[in-house]
Amino acid sequence: LSAPASRPIRELPDELVSQIAAGEVVERPASVVRELVDNALDAGATQVTVRLLAGGVRLISVEDDGIGIARDELAMALKRHATSKIASLSDLESVGTMGFRGEALAAIGSVSELTLLSRTAAQASAFALHGLSGELRPAARAVGTTVEVKELFFSTPARRKFLKTDATELAHCIEAVRRHALARPDAGFAIWHDGKLVEQWRIASRDQRLADVLGAELLEQSVAVDYSAGAIRVTGRAGIPDSARSRADQQFAYVNGRYVRDKVITHAARSAYEDVLHGQRQPVYALYVEIDPARVDVNVHPTKIEVRFRDGREVHQAVRHAVEYALAAPRAGVVATPLM
Ligand code: ADP
Numbered sequence: 001l002s003a004p005a006s007r008p009i010r011e012l013p014d015e016l017v018s019q020i021a022a023g024e025v026v027e028r029p030a031s032v033v034r035e036l037v038d039n040a041l042d043a044g045a046t047q048v049t050v051r052l053l054a055g056g057v058r059l060i061s062v063e064d065d066g067i068g069i070a071r072d073e074l075a076m077a078l079k080r081h082a083t084s085k086i087a088s089l090s091d092l093e094s095v096g097t098m099g100f101r102g103e104a105l106a107a108i109g110s111v112s113e114l115t116l117l118s119r120t121a122a123q124a125s126a127f128a129l130h131g132l133s134g135e136l137r138p139a140a141r142a143v144g145t146t147v148e149v150k151e152l153f154f155s156t157p158a159r160r161k162f163l164k165t166d167a168t169e170l171a172h173c174i175e176a177v178r179r180h181a182l183a184r185p186d187a188g189f190a191i192w193h194d195g196k197l198v199e200q201w202r203i204a205s206r207d208q209r210l211a212d213v214l215g216a217e218l219l220e221q222s223v224a225v226d227y228s229a230g231a232i233r234v235t236g237r238a239g240i241p242d243s244a245r246s247r248a249d250q251q252f253a254y255v256n257g258r259y260v261r262d263k264v265i266t267h268a269a270r271s272a273y274e275d276v277l278h279g280q281r282q283p284v285y286a287l288y289v290e291i292d293p294a295r296v297d298v299n300v301h302p303t304k305i306e307v308r309f310r311d312g313r314e315v316h317q318a319v320r321h322a323v324e325y326a327l328a329a330p331r332a333g334v335v336a337t338p339l340m
């Protein structure tokens with residue numbers, strides 16, 4: 001073995017750092033959709049429109065009616081570690097927004113052609129910024145923001161090669177919006193693909209949104225969950241055993257409005273079905289856990305899909321009991337046999 005050649009230690013250029021970071025955050029078009037819809041909702045949007053071309057590979061545009069980004073902050077929004085959502089460690093510990101790392105736009109911008117178009121209520125017109133080095137141009141739109149992402153991974157062909165067919169990428173993009181839609185029935189969502197409207201969810205009650213997104217049968221074949229233990233509240237719907245499926249593709253869990261894939265919650269929910277579901281049957285559910293933000297760390301994963309609870313047992317118990325009680329309660333419309 002020859003000794004490795006000695007090379008000087010250098011700081012990597014900013015662009016390259018962002019491209020490396022993008023590897024963690026931006027895996028495929030759906031990751032971009034997730035980040036941009038997070039941003040729209042953090043900005044207080046009540047209507048979010050997602051437009052895609054070729055499964056999102058050619059274009060992802062997310063349009064919102066949120067508070068907008070001021071003309072003088074457009075360039076800042078594209079910088080790495082630049083955020084309006086936290087300013088200190090204590091803010092981080094009680095963060096209530098979806099974003100806070102200030103890296104999504106920088107990461108996405110480093111592997112695509114990104115244009116920001118935004119207008120705040122204080123401005124008479126909108127401004128557009130094409131890339132970090134682009135020029136600010138006046139543009140037309142109502143208050144809110146449009147982020148356009150073109151030619152994802154054009155500069156990183158290795159990544160581009162991992163993309164699947166347009167239909168598969170589209171399905172992942174729709175799934176990303178669906179997860180948001182289930183968390184935020186108070187916002188409307190629309191998805192367009194290649195010029196056609198493919199999904200539309202209007203502002204609704206939470207149960208109605210669940211029916212709109214997951215199908216009316218889900219609502220009919222499920223029971224309401226509403227349980228509190230200490231500082232934890234668990235609400236949502238749990239499918240009756242008959243509605244179980246062979247795949248775990250209808251299991252949605254949220255922590256403080258954030259979609260998560262969490263072992264504690266998944267395990268707790270599954271164990272609530274222990275006595276009524278056998279073999280590999282997978283329950284259907286949408287569970288919303290509300291917990292003091294100080295008791296959950298959301299900063300453990302770049303995409304924040306994983307969280308860490310300060311006390312996992314407390315959450316496990318709450319979720320398990322919540323689902324067990326819901327399943328044990330008599331169902332509306334089902335006449336209980338009177339006890340003699
Ligand atoms: P983060 O969401 O973690 O703050 P991002 O890179 O996603 O980081 O966004 C950077 C900043 O740009 C945000 O903190 C916010 O101030 C602004 N921003 C991004 N998208 C929007 C939007 N749709 N509406 C208003 N402001 C936005």
Ligand code: MG
Pocket residue numbers: 035038039098099100102104105
């Ligand atoms: Mg963000």
